[in-house]
Amino acid sequence: MSESLLAVRNVSKAFKGVQALAGLEIEVRRGEILGLVGPNGSGKSTLINVVSGHYPADAGSILFEGRELRGVAPHRIARAGIARTYQIPRPFGQLTVLENVALPPMFGGSRSSGPRPNTRRSAGSNSPASPPRRGCVPMP
Numbered sequence: 001m002s003e004s005l006l007a008v009r010n011v012s013k014a015f016k017g018v019q020a021l022a023g024l025e026i027e028v029r030r031g032e033i034l035g036l037v038g039p040n041g042s043g044k045s046t047l048i049n050v051v052s053g054h055y056p057a058d059a060g061s062i063l064f065e066g067r068e069l070r071g072v073a074p075h076r077i078a079r080a081g082i083a084r085t086y087q088i089p090r091p092f093g094q095l096t097v098l099e100n101v102a103l104p105p106m107f108g109g110s111r112s113s114g115p116r117p118n119t120r121r122s123a124g125s126n127s128p129a130s131p132p133r134r135g136c137v138p139m140p
C-alpha cells in the first residue's frame, strides 16, 4: 500500500447554524485518484475550501506529506503542492490559453523536492509509471 499523501482527520466546519463538515475523515494515498460525490449542500466544496486554506477548519487536522496545513495561508498551501480548481472558471483575459493553463503549476511548482510539472509535455506522456488507484468517497 502506498504512503498517505493527504490525511483529513476529524475535520469539522460550520457556517453559523449549518454544520457543513462534521468529523470528516479522508485519506488520499500517493498516486491515487479519489472522487468525491454527494448531493447538493453535502459539503464537497467546503472540504476543498478547508483543505486549500480558503476557509479555516473549526476542528481536526489536515496533514499533507506529514505536514499540518491547518492555519497555513492558502498561497503557502498552493506552494506546498495542493492545487484546486473552481466550478466557475475565471481565466486571465490578457493571457493565452496555454499561459492560463501553465500558470498554476508554475506557481505551485517551486518545491525543492518531488516531481516538478513539465508544461511542455503532452498529457499523454505525463502518466505515472503505474496506474493510479481510483476510488470514490461519498459525502453524507
Ligand SMILES: Nc1ncnc2c1ncn2[C@@H]1O[C@H](COP(=O)(O)OP(=O)(O)OP(=O)(O)O)[C@@H](O)[C@H]1O
Pocket: 015, 018, 019, 020, 038, 039, 040, 041, 042, 043, 044, 045, 046, 047
Ligand atoms: N460561505 C458560506 N457561508 C454560509 N454557508 C455556507 C458557505 N459555504 C457553504 N455553506 C453551506 O454549507 C453547506 C455545504 O455547502 P457546500 O457548498 O460545501 O456543498 P456542496 O456539496 O459543494 O454542494 P454543491 O453540490 O451544490 O456544490 C450548505 O448548507 C451550504 O449552504
Ligand SMILES: [Mg+2]
Pocket: 044, 045, 046
Ligand atoms: Mg460545491
